[in-house]
Amino acid sequence: xxxxxxxxxxxxxxxxxxxxxxxxxxxxxxxxxxxxxxxxxxxxxxxxxxxxxxxxxxxxxxxxxxxxxxxxxxxxxxxxxxxxxxxxxxxxxxxxxxxxxxxxxxxxxxxxxxxxxxxxxxxxxxxxxxxxxxxxxxxxxxxxxxxxxxxxxxxxxxxxxxxxxxxxxxxxxxxxxxxxxxxxxxxxxxxxxxxxxxxxxxxxxxxxxxxxxxxxxxxxxxxxxxxxxxxxxxxxxxxxxxxxxxxxxxxxxxxxxxxxxxxxxxxxxxxxxxxxxxxxxxxxxxxxxxxxxxxxxxxxxxxxxxxxxxxxxx
Numbered sequence: 208x209x210x211x212x213x214x215x216x217x218x219x220x221x222x223x224x225x226x227x228x229x230x231x232x233x234x235x236x237x238x239x240x241x242x243x244x245x246x247x248x249x250x251x252x253x254x255x256x257x258x259x260x261x262x263x264x265x266x267x268x269x270x271x272x273x274x275x276x277x278x279x280x281x282x283x284x285x286x287x288x289x290x291x292x293x294x295x296x297x298x299x300x301x302x303x304x305x306x307x308x309x310x311x312x313x314x315x316x317x318x319x320x321x322x323x324x325x326x327x328x329x330x331x332x333x334x335x336x337x338x339x340x341x342x343x344x345x346x347x348x349x350x351x352x353x354x355x356x357x358x359x360x361x362x363x364x365x366x367x368x369x370x371x372x373x374x375x376x377x378x379x380x381x382x383x384x385x386x387x388x389x390x391x392x393x394x395x396x397x398x399x400x401x402x403x404x405x406x407x408x409x410x411x412x413x414x415x416x417x418x419x420x421x422x423x424x425x426x427x428x429x430x431x432x433x434x435x436x437x438x439x440x441x442x443x444x445x446x447x448x449x450x451x452x453x454x455x456x457x458x459x460x461x462x463x464x465x466x467x468x469x470x471x472x473x474x475x476x477x478x479x480x481x482x483x484x485x486x487x488x489x490x491x492x493x494x495x496x497x498x499x500x501x502x503x504x505x506x507x508x509x510x511x512x513x514x515x516x517x518x519x520x521x
Contacts, residue, residue: 210235210236211234211235211273211495212235212270212271212272213272213274214238214264214273214275215237215274215275215277216240216241216242216274216275216277217241217276217277217279218240218242218277219278221277221327222242222277225488228482228484228485229275231485232485232492235488235492237255238255238271238272239255239256239257239264240255240257241257241278243259243260245257245258247259261282266289266290272295272296273296273297273298273491273492274296274298275298275300275491276290276300277300277327278300280302280303280305283299283302283303283304283309284303284304284306287299287303288313292316292320294321294322295322296323296324296494296495297324298326298488298491299325301328301374301378302366302370302371302374302515303326303512305370307512307513307516310508310509310512314505314508317500317505318500318505322500323491323494325490325501325508328507329375329483329484330375330376330378330445331381331382331504332483332486332487334483334486335443335448336379336382339434339441339443340382340383344436346438347435347436348416348435348437349415349416349417349418350415350432351418351433352431353429354375354376354419354422354429354430355421355422355425355428355429356422356423356428357426357427357428358404358423358424359371359423367402367403368402368421369403369406369518370515371423372421372423373406373408373419373421373518374511374512374515376421377510377511378507378508378510378511380417381507381511384412386506387413388412389417390411390412391409392410392411393409394406394407395407397422397424404422405422405423406419406420406421406518407419407420408518430444430446438455439452439453439454439455440453448476448477448480449475449476450475450477451473451474452472452475454471454472490504
């Protein structure tokens with residue numbers, strides 16, 4: 208089977224990740240790259256086509272098997288629409304759009320055209336969350352989520368923290384719990400120059416409490432989940448790629464001392480697992496080879512964006 212010709216649009220932080228993964232995969236061939244930073248309108252170097260304008264790419268010559276779009280969010284809709292209308296499989300970085308109507312139009316278009324469409328909700332491919340999902344935890348008391356980053360550089364064209372970071376964790380909740388009906392209990396949003404830069408959100412569903420703390424105003428980078436069940440605590444560190452599991456202990460009162468029984472502790476490491484970005488690309492490639500939409504994935508995509516839109520609208 209010949210490698211799939213993949214066009215990459217956008218060579219920013221995530222674009223560079225996609226470029227590396229595409230180039231290192233034997234089943235894909237980096238057909239070309241589009242980025243407005245290129246000085247020349249078009250050139251071919253080492254068999255790869257380079258364009259500084261999306262409109263210079265011939266979308267009708269049948270040479271492109273799929274596209275990875277990692278450009279600024281404001282360009283997502285118009286670019287993705289061009290490919291979906293031509294039945295060219297699309298992988299689109301998150302967020303799809305900050306305009307709710309645009310994501311609905313793209314989802315409808317993909318469905319009507321039966322064209323492959325995926326979104327870069329990369330945490331839903333994380334082996335750690337695949338492991339957690341496999342546990343089928345049914346006695347969860349609470350989930351505490353922390354996703355903090357340092358302030359973003361002024362030149363980076365990012366959306367507010369909800370679309371930039373919180374969207375990841377909402378998508379994981381959708382993946383783990385089947386797009387739960389999150390009931391909002393409270394929220395605190397911190398605005399900086401009319402942009403939401405920190406958000407603390409409290410939800411409940413089916414007796415579970417969900418607390419999400421997201422910020423781009425932190426001094427350190429944090430990516431952690433705490434899942435508390437009746438008998439265990441799962442402490443997930445996404446940066447360390449590990450899960451610390453604590454079994455239940457007991458607390459005994461005596462006349463003179465407070466004695467804590469030994470808490471059984473174990474740690475699982477996912478350092479040697481396949482890279483999440485590679486798993487994500489594999490899912491896209493698999494869809495293309497089987498020419499089949501991943502309806503479950505698209506439901507999570509819609510769910511996660513809808514939850515974020517609802518926060519933004521309140």
